Amino acid sequence: MATAKKSNYPWVIVATVLFWSGLIFGLMGNTVGLFYSPVSQEMGWTMTQTSFFMTIYPIVAGVCSPLAGKVFNSYGKIQYVLTAVAAIWCGTYIWSSTFNALWQWTVYGVITGVLGGFLMYIPVPLIINNWFTKQKGIALGIAAAFVNVVPAIFNPIITQQIATYGWRSVRLVIGIVLLIIVVPITLIFVRKFPSDKGLEPWGAEETDGAAAGGTNKLTGVKASVAMKSPAFWLALLAAACLVSCATINQRIASLATARNFDPVAIGMASSIIMVGGILGKFILGFVRDKTNNSVITGLTCAAFGLIGCVLFLTVGTTGLAIFYISILIYGFGYAGLTVAPPMIVEDAFGPKNFGQIYANVSVVTCVASSVTSLLYAQIIDRTGGYEGCFILAIVFYAIFAVCVPLIVGIGKKLPREAD
Numbered sequence: 001m002a003t004a005k006k007s008n009y010p011w012v013i014v015a016t017v018l019f020w021s022g023l024i025f026g027l028m029g030n031t032v033g034l035f036y037s038p039v040s041q042e043m044g045w046t047m048t049q050t051s052f053f054m055t056i057y058p059i060v061a062g063v064c065s066p067l068a069g070k071v072f073n074s075y076g077k078i079q080y081v082l083t084a085v086a087a088i089w090c091g092t093y094i095w096s097s098t099f100n101a102l103w104q105w106t107v108y109g110v111i112t113g114v115l116g117g118f119l120m121y122i123p124v125p126l127i128i129n130n131w132f133t134k135q136k137g138i139a140l141g142i143a144a145a146f147v148n149v150v151p152a153i154f155n156p157i158i159t160q161q162i163a164t165y166g167w168r169s170v171r172l173v174i175g176i177v178l179l180i181i182v183v184p185i186t187l188i189f190v191r192k193f194p195s196d197k198g199l200e201p202w203g204a205e206e207t208d209g210a211a212a213g214g215t216n217k218l219t220g221v222k223a224s225v226a227m228k229s230p231a232f233w234l235a236l237l238a239a240a241c242l243v244s245c246a247t248i249n250q251r252i253a254s255l256a257t258a259r260n261f262d263p264v265a266i267g268m269a270s271s272i273i274m275v276g277g278i279l280g281k282f283i284l285g286f287v288r289d290k291t292n293n294s295v296i297t298g299l300t301c302a303a304f305g306l307i308g309c310v311l312f313l314t315v316g317t318t319g320l321a322i323f324y325i326s327i328l329i330y331g332f333g334y335a336g337l338t339v340a341p342p343m344i345v346e347d348a349f350g351p352k353n354f355g356q357i358y359a360n361v362s363v364v365t366c367v368a369s370s371v372t373s374l375l376y377a378q379i380i381d382r383t384g385g386y387e388g389c390f391i392l393a394i395v396f397y398a399i400f401a402v403c404v405p406l407i408v409g410i411g412k413k414l415p416r417e418a419d
Contacts, residue, residue, distance in 0.1 A: 010202035012189060017124055020082050020186045022146030023178055025119050028093050029112070030151040034158050038167040049102055053109030055370070060113025066119040068390065069406040071358020073223075074125055082123060084181045089115045094175035097168045103226050121362035124306030125342030126355045130193050134203020134289075135298065137343070141285025144338040148278045152271075186382040220350025221414045227359050231348050231411035238298075238403035239341050240368035241396040243304055246334040247372045248389055249273050266303050271389055272324050276331015280304065283332060284339045294340075297403035301340045305333025305397040309390045317332035337365070344404060348411025352418070 032054060040050040054388025072078060092111050097103055128140045161170045194201050226232050280301075288297040316326035345358050379388040 005199050006387070007197075009197060009199055010139070010194070011122060012140050013191070014055045016185060016189045017127075017143040017147045018088050018150075019182045020190065021124055021143070022150045023182055024086050024089050025116070026147040026150035027154055027174065028089060028176070029116070029156060030147065031158055034155065035141070035160065035167050035171070038162055040233055042167070043100070045102065047150025049253035050105075052102070055402065056106060056109035057116060058111045058366040058370050059139050060110055061116035062363040064114050064117025065120075065122065065359045065362045065366070066356075067359075068122055069356040069362075071118070072122055072359075073353055076192055078127070079187055079190040081118065082190055083183055083187045085115050085118050086186055087179065089119075090175050090179035090182065093170060094179070097171040099177070103115070103197055115368070119339070121342075121365065122355055122359050124338070125346070127190070127192065128182050129342075129346055129351050129354060130201065131329065132202045136203075137285035137288025137339075140288075140342070141281040141339055143282075145278050145281045147338070148274060148281075152274050152278070159189060178385055218350070218352040219416045219418045220352030220354065221357075221411065223353040223356045225414060226349045226353065226411070227360060229276050229410060230409045230416055231409075231414070232357070232361075234403045234407045234410070235341070235345055235348070235361050236364045238344070238362045238400050238407060241400040242301075242341065243368045244372040245393045245396045245400075246337045247376060248393055249277070249334055260290070265273065269324065269327060273327045273331040273334070276328045277335045280332035281313050284336055285419040288339075288343055294313065294343040295408050296337070298340045299335030301333055302397045303333075303399035304329055305336075306394060306401075308333055308393045311395070313387060313390050313394075317358070339416050341365075341403075342406055348408045349414070350416055352416075358406040 026028050036047060036050050039045070040047055043050070058067060064328035071081060085151065091111065092115075096104075098110070124143050127142060128136060128143055132139045135144055158170060158174075191197055196203075221229075284301055285302050286295065292295070308326050308328075311322065311329065316323050341361060342354075342358055345361060346354050350358050375392075376389045379392070380386060
């Protein structure tokens with residue numbers, strides 16, 4: 001057997017996330033709101049009708065996540081799965097430029113929901129965990145940030161292009177360009193394990209055992225055992241609480257409007273919480289690497305969220321500057337949604353069956369996101385304010401903080417198995 005080599009290729013793996021996750025999910029998924037108004041105006045549909053497919057999307061994604069977890073966990077050639085997902089998503093996106101009926105958008109929501117189940121939460125932490133033993137946190141932070149960085153850069157460009165050329169032309173061009181770029185890059189460069197290329201994980205020279213040899217031998221709790229344990233159910237609760245807190249970021253622009261801030265300030269508020277989400281991923285990744293402790297990382301995430309909420313409730317609406325500060329810190333906490341849970345689950349149950357276990361956790365994030373979005377809307381409608389949403393978020397962050405050490409503590413006591 002050839003000796004595994006040390007290489008910088010793990011960082012190439014991180015860079016590929018920019019394409020198959022950052023561009024496909026970030027650009028095609030997270031810019032969806034830019035098309036609502038132009039589609040609605042052209043077709044004469046209500047906003048509810050136009051955006052209904054995005055109600056279907058998270059439900060289908062949640063249903064498909066366990067299947068995706070089993071596929072990623074058992075199938076070694078992960079590049080073929082991701083390439084197929086990218087190709088189908090681009091093809092469906094191109095097809096959407098021709099839509100003239102609501103049923104077509106409904107089918108689009110189902111198809112992208114299936115694809116989202118395979119792309120949204122599982123593959124990024126799965127691959128990063130395999131390719132890194134050192135600086136795993138910052139690598140995951142960088143990879144996860146791509147999904148936010150891409151729309152932050154391209155949102156104003158896409159908005160301008162839609163105004164100039166129309167939404168159909170823009171979707172057609174985006175779909176074709178990404179199909180040409182993303183598919184070959186994913187197929188050529190992405191690999192599930194370092195040993196697939198005869199390489200060691202990043203930092204393997206500082207560890208002992210199988211990881212240092214760059215083999216596929218992993219240890220962890222058997223999926224069926226993990227999912228019957230209290231640690232797993234606490235992980236479900238923690239994930240639901242964290243995504244429920246993150247859902248508030250969708251209300252920031254409306255909140256700023258309700259406080260009678262001018263349009264410039266409203267736009268700045270939306271940008272600031274997005275910046276907080278990006279920077280927060282790097283901060284939490286840095287904390288994970290410096291402490292090598294997922295519990296501390298999770299508690300740091302909760303602390304940011306709690307501080308942001310308390311600042312908003314106490315002094316956050318007394319002035320524009322403190323409002324910006326409060327939502328920036330809140331953004332640091334909401335950034336943990338794609339960083340903290342996979343770190344905690346991997347730490348608690350081990351890497352061997354991570355994909356399958358985390359896929360079942362991600363189901364809850366899809367469902368909870370839809371439920372709490374409606375809950376926040378009800379609170380706003382009934383109270384006429386946003387304070388109740390932030391009070392509820394404080395409760396959610398507190399529950400998350402209590403769950404984190406219990407998940408890891410209980411999970412580490414479960415029996416491990418090896419390949």
